[in-house]
Amino acid sequence: MSHPRVVDVVLLTMNDRPAEEKAAQATLLAQRGVDLRICVVGNGCIPDIVPAGARTVVLKENLGIPGGRNAGARALGEAEHPGDCLFFLDNDATFPREDVLSRLVAAAEQHPGAAYVQPRLTGPDDTTSPRRWVPRLRTSDPWRPGTITTMTEGVVLVRRSAFDAVGGWADEFFLYHEGLDLAQRLWSRGSTGWYAAEVRMHHPLTSPARHDQFHRLAARNRVWVAYRNLPAPLIPAYLAIWAFITAVRSARGGGACESFRGLREGWSRRRDQARCPMSWRTVLRLTAAGRPPVI
Structure with missing residues (x-):
């Protein structure tokens, strides 16, 4: 430089x-x-x-x-x-x-x-x-x-x-x-x-799991990411995928109760978040870059 x-x-x-x-x-x-x-x-x-x-x-x-x-x-x-x-x-x-x-x-x-x-x-x-x-x-x-x-x-x-x-x-x-x-x-x-x-x-x-609130906050914030940023038709797909992933990870490493508590909290408080969904063009750009926004 x-x-x-x-x-x-x-x-x-x-x-x-x-x-x-x-x-x-x-x-x-x-x-x-x-x-x-x-x-x-x-x-x-x-x-x-x-x-x-x-x-x-x-x-x-x-x-x-x-x-x-x-x-x-x-x-x-x-x-x-x-x-x-x-x-x-x-x-x-x-x-x-x-x-x-x-x-x-x-x-x-x-x-x-x-x-x-x-x-x-x-x-x-x-x-x-x-x-x-x-x-x-x-x-x-x-x-x-x-x-x-x-x-x-x-x-x-x-x-x-x-x-x-x-x-x-x-x-x-x-x-x-x-x-x-x-x-x-x-x-x-x-x-x-x-x-x-x-x-x-x-x-x-x-490990991030060293924090007491890890499972709850990580799950809650996943819901908020979806609600804040995704087009409405993609939100159910995103949450279904992450609910499944959460269940699998919890079976291996624990934290199921806190994780699903976080998912419920995120959904019940989703309207507290500022929603500004990305365009379908952005969805395509993210997908082309290797990460569809439902994953």
């Missing part, structure tokens, strides 16, 4: 991972080829670890991950000359090289139709990529770059103009599937996503 680009970085914390957060911030501050503006958001707390010169946002209560990240994005957007790109960083994710952000920005420049660029997320071994971290249906080759229709929320570069145009993350999701919702809304505006598989980031190999 001929000159540095400004990247606004939002890092959310609950002061629950001090060692991991120190490592995340150290590798963030080591990035080269970009100008960083950082906002550390205390989600129901005052952040304990804040880099010199960074902004802080202190939320009186835990608003959930999308709500906290929106607060950080707003704070950076209110600054003079906001960056063209936002990077959302989990506080336990690390950059294995000093050029990760500059390469992601370069990928965004090479793919102007992509509203977001996703690096390849691996465990600390630099190799292991669980299925859930590969942002496409065909997960056998996580090293293959290409157009994607969803995202891994905790390490993603998003164009600010596109992010602001769709209203950012869905606050009310609190946790889980906010990336799928955001991706579908960005696609609805004619954009795509790009998987820069050659650019790696590291994350502990933790």
Whole structure:
């Protein structure tokens, strides 16, 4: 790149991972080829670890991950000359090289139709990529770059103009599937996503099921994704497919009662969500990109 680009970085914390957060911030501050503006958001707390010169946002209560990240994005957007790109960083994710952000920005420049660029997320071994971290249906080759229709929320570069145009993350999701919702809304505006598989980031190999509310919130938010984004005729198909998948997964790993409680909650509260169904043209575009929106 001929000159540095400004990247606004939002890092959310609950002061629950001090060692991991120190490592995340150290590798963030080591990035080269970009100008960083950082906002550390205390989600129901005052952040304990804040880099010199960074902004802080202190939320009186835990608003959930999308709500906290929106607060950080707003704070950076209110600054003079906001960056063209936002990077959302989990506080336990690390950059294995000093050029990760500059390469992601370069990928965004090479793919102007992509509203977001996703690096390849691996465990600390630099190799292991669980299925859930590969942002496409065909997960056998996580090293293959290409157009994607969803995202891994905790390490993603998003164009600010596109992010602001769709209203950012869905606050009310609190946790889980906010990336799928955001991706579908960005696609609805004619954009795509790009998987820069050659650019790696590291994350502990933790399971999302470690959170007590995982089964309920994941199921509830699936319903809300469908109601918010899908044409009406596709909603029953989507929910039927995911009810079946949920039943199969629950038989193997438990959580059936909470999962189906979440499905009921999502359906009963669906009208609380802002509905803006995608066009049939977007359905076709998503299908052509390898992920029909009912899957």
